[in-house]
Amino acid sequence: QIYTKAARVSTTIAPIFVIMNINTALIIAAAPSILASAAHDDSKTASLRGLKNQSTNRRKTNSNNIVSFPIIPHHEIQNRRRRELNVDESWLPEDEGARRNLSDEPRHQQLGALYQGYGTHYVDVWVGTPEPQRQTVIVDTGSSVTAFPCSGCDNCGESYHTDTYFASEKSETYVETHCSSNLDCLLGSCKDMSGHDEKVCAVRMSYAEGSSWSAVEATDTVYAGGLHDGALVHGDDEPDVDEVGNLGDSPQDAYVFQFNLAFGCEYGLTGLFRTQLATGIMGMEQSERSFWKQMHSAGAIDNELFSLCFSRQPTASREGTEAGAMTLGGTDSRLHKSPMVYAAVGGTSGHFPVSLKAIYIRSNGGESALPDSDDQVVQNIGASVSSINSGKIIVDSGTTDTYLSRNLHSQFASIWSEMAGRPFNNDAVDLTHDELLNLPTILFQLEAHAPSIDEGLDPNTTVGLAGQVDSENPRDIILAMPATHYMEYSQKYEKYKCRIYLSESSGGVLGANSMMGHEMFFDVEKRRIGISESDCDYMSIIESAEAPTRN
Numbered sequence: 001q002i003y004t005k006a007a008r009v010s011t012t013i014a015p016i017f018v019i020m021n022i023n024t025a026l027i028i029a030a031a032p033s034i035l036a037s038a039a040h041d042d043s044k045t046a047s048l049r050g051l052k053n054q055s056t057n058r059r060k061t062n063s064n065n066i067v068s069f070p071i072i073p074h075h076e077i078q079n080r081r082r083r084e085l086n087v088d089e090s091w092l093p094e095d096e097g098a099r100r101n102l103s104d105e106p107r108h109q110q111l112g113a114l115y116q117g118y119g120t121h122y123v124d125v126w127v128g129t130p131e132p133q134r135q136t137v138i139v140d141t142g143s144s145v146t147a148f149p150c151s152g153c154d155n156c157g158e159s160y161h162t163d164t165y166f167a168s169e170k171s172e173t174y175v176e177t178h179c180s181s182n183l184d185c186l187l188g189s190c191k192d193m194s195g196h197d198e199k200v201c202a203v204r205m206s207y208a209e210g211s212s213w214s215a216v217e218a219t220d221t222v223y224a225g226g227l228h229d230g231a232l233v234h235g236d237d238e239p240d241v242d243e244v245g246n247l248g249d250s251p252q253d254a255y256v257f258q259f260n261l262a263f264g265c266e267y268g269l270t271g272l273f274r275t276q277l278a279t280g281i282m283g284m285e286q287s288e289r290s291f292w293k294q295m296h297s298a299g300a301i302d303n304e305l306f307s308l309c310f311s312r313q314p315t316a317s318r319e320g321t322e323a324g325a326m327t328l329g330g331t332d333s334r335l336h337k338s339p340m341v342y343a344a345v346g347g348t349s350g351h352f353p354v355s356l357k358a359i360y361i362r363s364n365g366g367e368s369a370l371p372d373s374d375d376q377v378v379q380n381i382g383a384s385v386s387s388i389n390s391g392k393i394i395v396d397s398g399t400t401d402t403y404l405s406r407n408l409h410s411q412f413a414s415i416w417s418e419m420a421g422r423p424f425n426n427d428a429v430d431l432t433h434d435e436l437l438n439l440p441t442i443l444f445q446l447e448a449h450a451p452s453i454d455e456g457l458d459p460n461t462t463v464g465l466a467g468q469v470d471s472e473n474p475r476d477i478i479l480a481m482p483a484t485h486y487m488e489y490s491q492k493y494e495k496y497k498c499r500i501y502l503s504e505s506s507g508g509v510l511g512a513n514s515m516m517g518h519e520m521f522f523d524v525e526k527r528r529i530g531i532s533e534s535d536c537d538y539m540s541i542i543e544s545a546e547a548p549t550r551n
Helices: 038-053 253-259 290-295 404-422 433-437 538-542
Strands: 010-011 028-029 031-033 067-069 117-129 133-140 147-154 190-191 198-206 214-225 261-272 280-283 306-308 324-328 339-343 356-362 378-380 393-395 401-406 442-446 476-482 487-490 494-497 500-504 508-510 518-524 528-533
Touching: 031 487, 117 280, 147 214, 214 253, 324 538, 339 476, 356 404, 401 404, 404 500, 476 528
Parallel strands: 028 067, 031 117, 133 280, 147 261, 393 508, 401 500
Antiparallel strands: 010 198, 028 324, 117 133, 117 214, 147 280, 190 198, 198 214, 214 261, 306 324, 306 518, 339 528, 356 378, 356 442, 401 508, 442 476, 487 494, 518 528
């Protein structure tokens, strides 16, 4: 099952288990989609393009393998969500012959950008050899398969997407996965299909509102991030390496992190998948099939860690509007405005579930978890932990909006309305900028990851700790969601609409709008999510002369 605005999804997948080496870490930057102004986008894009001609002379002193690249948001993602069924897994051998041997080359830290789409964020992936082809994929912690349309895809919405279909016939390293049983498939199930001489691994996802996609499993060489408007070709430039073997921040270093990826080569799409901005999806949940897991298994990153840092721009452009950063292999402390604090993750596979212990509403707005004036009042909505967590609460970057139990509606709406001086609903409303800033801020209290509690931090003054909000659990985590993140502006109608929905019969989703303004560090190895408030300004980092040590 999966959460969407109004849909659940199921998929047929085949069992398999992948085992590969462990070796490096990577960071990728994100940007908003078609929501940022043309002027803003032109300046950001020009800055990123200009890096292509700059010498890669930045230096670092850290020894962690991490790399950053751009992320971009996508079109109408809020109308649907995906969630795959759990499956058993089995060995799938890696095609070593298709991947350049980088074992003797240093692969440590690199920074790149994210981009903003129509709802959430997406990143560039470059696929194939000798000339990599760009595909833009939604970064989705709620699913595991990476997929995008390939040549011959039937009526798959090419005119709506940022890029043309992936031309597999032009790639020397593209390999379709043939099989004799499901054990030969990582992503799909082994089937006879028309147009194929041998059995292939078929992958299909379908959604309750009618959307679906169908694909065959394939592998090819990929790298994430890099230059947004041009492929990196081996031999163009040597990567920037310092005296201790660490990569620089230049997007030109991205190809060093290439690896062989098993993905869905789509041959059919229906519904909203046809009209979204991004061409495909990047699966990032806890699974052997996920992008980060395959990257780690191939030795391209050292650790099973990644971070997402989303910002929101007022508008976006088809060319890509910078809106944050994604880090593969770790987290980048240069993005942190506050100490990183850690919430517990309640599972080791599939989604990223958290325990939501309380929901507070704070009067007179404020962007941070800490109040910024004495006249701000914090009030608990008074719901029990069991009623809040009826079902499972997950952190899901692929869901644009935030969804909570319908059992909370009366308590939440009453307090919010009293503080805001207007009724709480999801109708479009007129707001001035000052009125928007003065709307209540929502505070989510998450159960702390006990082994990560830092006793040296003062819970009453540390951003992100509960402190006096919950004197019995002062070291629990507070995630702040200001009105600038949950009220979405429509340029077409020139109105705002609340994107917190108290509509679920069971479970809930802390979606991309709850993650904005934070570096969200998904530490799979320790079953925790680190949270630090952030501007998520990728360009300011790579343009800065300073390069603090990364964690």
